[in-house]
Amino acid sequence: MASQHMDEEIRYMINQVEEQEELSSQNIYEGVTINDEHYEFHEVSFFEDKLTLHIPTTFVDMPAELAAIKYPSSDRPQIIETDQTGSINLTLNLIQNNIEDEHISEVKEEVKNILYRLNPAYLFLEEGVETIEEKTVGFFEFKSPTFDDPLFNLMFFVELNHNIVMGSFNCPYSDHMAWKPIARQIMQSVRVNIGEAELGQKIQTTGGPN
Numbered sequence: 001m002a003s004q005h006m007d008e009e010i011r012y013m014i015n016q017v018e019e020q021e022e023l024s025s026q027n028i029y030e031g032v033t034i035n036d037e038h039y040e041f042h043e044v045s046f047f048e049d050k051l052t053l054h055i056p057t058t059f060v061d062m063p064a065e066l067a068a069i070k071y072p073s074s075d076r077p078q079i080i081e082t083d084q085t086g087s088i089n090l091t092l093n094l095i096q097n098n099i100e101d102e103h104i105s106e107v108k109e110e111v112k113n114i115l116y117r118l119n120p121a122y123l124f125l126e127e128g129v130e131t132i133e134e135k136t137v138g139f140f141e142f143k144s145p146t147f148d149d150p151l152f153n154l155m156f157f158v159e160l161n162h163n164i165v166m167g168s169f170n171c172p173y174s175d176h177m178a179w180k181p182i183a184r185q186i187m188q189s190v191r192v193n194i195g196e197a198e199l200g201q202k203i204q205t206t207g208g209p210n
Contacts, residue, residue, distance in 0.1 A: 028054050028185045034178045043189075046079055047094055050160055053167075054189035055081055055090055062086065077168070088171045088179070090186065095164040101136050105129045107157050107164055108138030121145050135159070135192050141180070143173055152176030154183040160192055 026032040028041040041054040062070070062080040070086065071077060077091035099107065108129070115122055127140035139156040150173040158165050167190070169183040 052191045091168045093166045097164050101159045104136040104138045104157050112140050149174050156187045
């Protein structure tokens, strides 16, 4: 009996690994299937076309009445894109600041520390800093408690015209193994469109475009 139970445990673990590998092999440019639902993605522009991301074609602007419930603070995100159930969300905030691209790592750490001080129950997972199309993008993932299913959150930060774009993806934690690699790909699809004035300044400063 003990041997049979161990065999079942091993088979279960193998199935879990194979399922995760299959999920991780999907990409947003070809479409993905999660929980038997297929998602296509398209590029969407934000902040007067200065930033683009690939998001699911079925995502819509969250209705104001639902946004007031899910984000009760008066300083709720400026942009909230959501699925038809309202349980999978992508938010964007443009925060006025005066930073350079190389300070994004510090911004990431500062926001992470603030969140931990506000709620020590947050469980922080992976984090890092990536270079995407010559822009520095800092990110961290965390699990946050709720009254029902906890949430999986991916927060990311990128500099835009010396201001900070703070993005956040969240979904029920019970679905995070499926959505986690997709959330990371959404983040990695970020593109900042540098205006002619800023591009000219970069050329003057560096001797050529970065």
